Amino acid sequence: MAQITRHPVAPAPAAPPREATGRVLLRGYGIFVLFSGFAHLAWWNLLGPVGTAALAALVGAATIAIWVPLIVRAARPRADRAMRVAALEWRRLPWATLGYVALAGLSILWSRWPATSAVTFGLLLVTTIQALFLAHVFTWREIVRLLEVALRWALGLSLLFELWAALVLRGPLLPNFADAPADPNPQWYWTRGALFDLDVRIQGIVGNANILGIQCVLALIVFGVRFAMRPNRRGAIGAWIALALVLFWRAGSATALIAGLVVLAVLAAALLMRRAATPGQRTRLYALFTGLAVAGLAAVALLWNTILDALGRESGLTGRDRIWAGVWERAIERPVFGSGYASPWMPWDPMFDRWLVDKTITVVQAHDMWLDAFLQLGVAGVAVLAVVFGAATWRSWFFAVDRPRWDIVADRPYAPLTLIAPLILALLLTQGLTESGPIMLWGWLLVTMIAFRIKLAPIVGHGASEQMNRRDP
Incomplete structure (x- = not known):
């Protein structure tokens, strides 16, 4: 016989589970990797x-020492699957990205500057490993949080x-x-x-x-996405957005x-x-975007000199036209594989020392990632690079x-977090028109990390790689 009782049937309230110490340390290391980039x-x-x-060598070795045991543990058949990291799905690796890395390594065999190729390939390999490690070990929300903290630093x-x-x-440093010369x-x-001199640009720690x-x-992309995710301390994120705007202006x-x-x-x-809401509406929007893009490019072509004057830049884009001409002249000597x-x-390599000089300083990049890839790896490299960025952009x-x-x-509602991938790729692709940053160091790290993470977890918060438990690794 049922009886009325004042005792609740729900379990007694309890404090939420504490974050495992190992996971906290792992995230701290991820922040250091991103900050170092x-x-x-x-x-x-x-x-x-x-x-x-x-x-770089020490951090690369540390990443391998941390990552390999996690991969091995995740691959063991266990009933409870109490793993901090999901099993590494090899078929989901960014194979186009790895193909570009492999082509870069093979180019040492025919390189005109083998010492430079060997050194920079080692740097590319370490950067790629770091990106794969971050994409595999951390969830989407963790990655955004790590980016936020690293950029704050x-x-x-x-x-x-x-x-x-x-x-x-x-004074200057x-x-x-x-010691400064005369x-x-x-x-x-x-x-x-x-x-405090508003007429002089600042350079920061970089x-x-x-x-x-x-x-x-x-930083504005990452902070804005974090702000839209409605964290507890939105005021603090607003302050960091303000700082990013001030430094951007300066x-x-x-x-x-x-x-x-x-x-x-x-x-x-x-x-x-x-x-x-319908496929037809999307089709009309795509047509609108295409028309606006064509009109925008036409306006830029017609008003090029006016735009440069407004930006306070020379017609040669601060000497980049001369650099591009020199790079093209050398690149077409070996057009297929670079x-x-x-x-x-x-x-300090004799092939680059005083080859192209900008204001008495030896230039260390082509100031265009596509032209740089053509010089180094020829048409083959440009084709693979186009697949890398094309596939990443499409998926993002x-x-x-x-x-x-x-x-x-x-x-289901959209997640603000999913906007971060296309916005970062848009930033890198635009930067790549006048800089080579997207194919080296932190630019390459972001591209590789995004490409791999989207293949591992195409839906935020769903899937094995997004369901991390809280036990120590």
Whole structure:
């Protein structure tokens, strides 16, 4: 006989499970890996080439030492499957990306600069391993959080560094704290110590205004997505967005400004596409976007000189036209498989030393990732690179505009997090028109990480690779 009782039938309330210590340490290491990628020039200016190479080798070895045991444990057949990391699905690896890496390694055999090819291929290999490790070990939400914290460190230290140079040092600083010659080239400076001089661009800890500007746009993407995810401390994220905007303004990078406008256009297109309820509406939107893109390109072609004047740039894009001409002249000598991998160019190699000079400084990149790939790996390299970025862009676009669906439920809400992939790729593709950054160091790390993670987890929060338990690895 049923009786009325005042005792609840639900289980007693309990505190949420604490985050495993091992997982916290693993995330801390992931933050350090990403920060080291973003601040690679800071390490270079602080430790010099030998110290930076040693640090890269050490971090690469540490990643392998951490990752391999996790892969082995995840592959063991166990009933409870109590693993911190899902089993590595080899068929989901970004094979086009790995093909580009393999082609870069093979190019040492026919390289015109074999020493540079060997050194830079080692750097490419370490960067690729780091990207695969991050994509496999962490969930989408963790990756966005790691990017947020790493960029906070990069931008925060940039501000502190510029404040120290302006208030304490009260002057410019050369890399490795070297003594300045009698009449130094301003391009040599790590920082010019001119934070409060609004007529001078700042360079941050990376020592380059263009890279600082691009990283500010990247930070705005990541911080904006985190803000839209409605975390507990939205005020703090708003403050970091404000800092990113200030540093973006002070960096004064035309490339970053154009990339930011492209990112805004892609964001608007993705949000409009999410509102399309039928395939017909999507088709009309795609036609609209195509027309706007064609009209925009035509306007840029017709108003090119006016745009350059508004940006305060020369018609030769600050000497890039001369660099492109020199690179093209050498590239067509070996058009099929190129002259050998070299990203970046090593300035002490006789084949690059004083080959192309910009304001008395040896140029270390082609300032266009497609032209750089053509020089190094020929038409074959450009074709593989096009597949890498094309496949990543294709998947990231539908990752953002398609509703999450794995059963008959077709009206689940969109996740703000899914916008991060197409926006980052839009940023890198735009930067790649005037810089070679997307095919080296942190640019390549982001492309590889996004390409692999989308293949592992095409739906945020669903699937084995998104269901991490809280036990120590």
